[in-house]
Amino acid sequence: MSSESVRVVVRCRPLNDREKAESPEAVLSVEPQLCQCSIRRPGGQGDPPKQFTFDGAYSGEHSTERLYNDTVCPLVEGVTEGYNGTIFAYGQTGSGKSFTMQGVSEPEAQRGVIPRAFEHVFGPSSQTKNTKFLVRACFLEIYNEDIRDLLGNDTKQRLELDTGNPSCEQHTE
């Protein structure tokens, strides 16, 4: 794993049944050791595949546990030592963001990044350190430019965007 402060890791989920039925030809391959994924043009047998290199690459065979241990764990460990850290999942709809971040409880190896990070910070191994953590949490949904507080009393209520920062206001002279 590189020592860059921003790392980009790709996780390619397995095809679902519908996708397999629509296109039995596999166009994506992942080379975890090279941190690369290659994409072939469907039907373009002779064309060389397009290769993309990341700081890490995981295929459908890799568990969230492995991804967490390689990629997230060092960042969360840094947070417990006072450094800032952000884990940000992005991708098109259905690409596996919730699966990676929230995960599923069974099998255990597919528990998501969020419960693993909470266990990391609050679990028994952190109790041995003589340190107190102040943790603030919010859970916002931004969807179609509407913002909702998913931990609020009314999760359907749309929130207004308030920068709350005078330096963000536009001044015209």
Ligand SMILES: Nc1ncnc2c1ncn2[C@@H]1O[C@H](COP(=O)(O)OP(=O)(O)OP(=O)(O)O)[C@@H](O)[C@H]1O
């Ligand atoms: N690594 C994976 N292994 C097996 N199944 C996966 C994996 N990643 C995603 N899936 C499955 O793919 C489907 C879509 O995943 P998910 O709901 O996490 O996508 P999403 O990016 O959060 O979508 P949306 O943006 O629409 O909320 C789900 O059925 C999920 O279980």
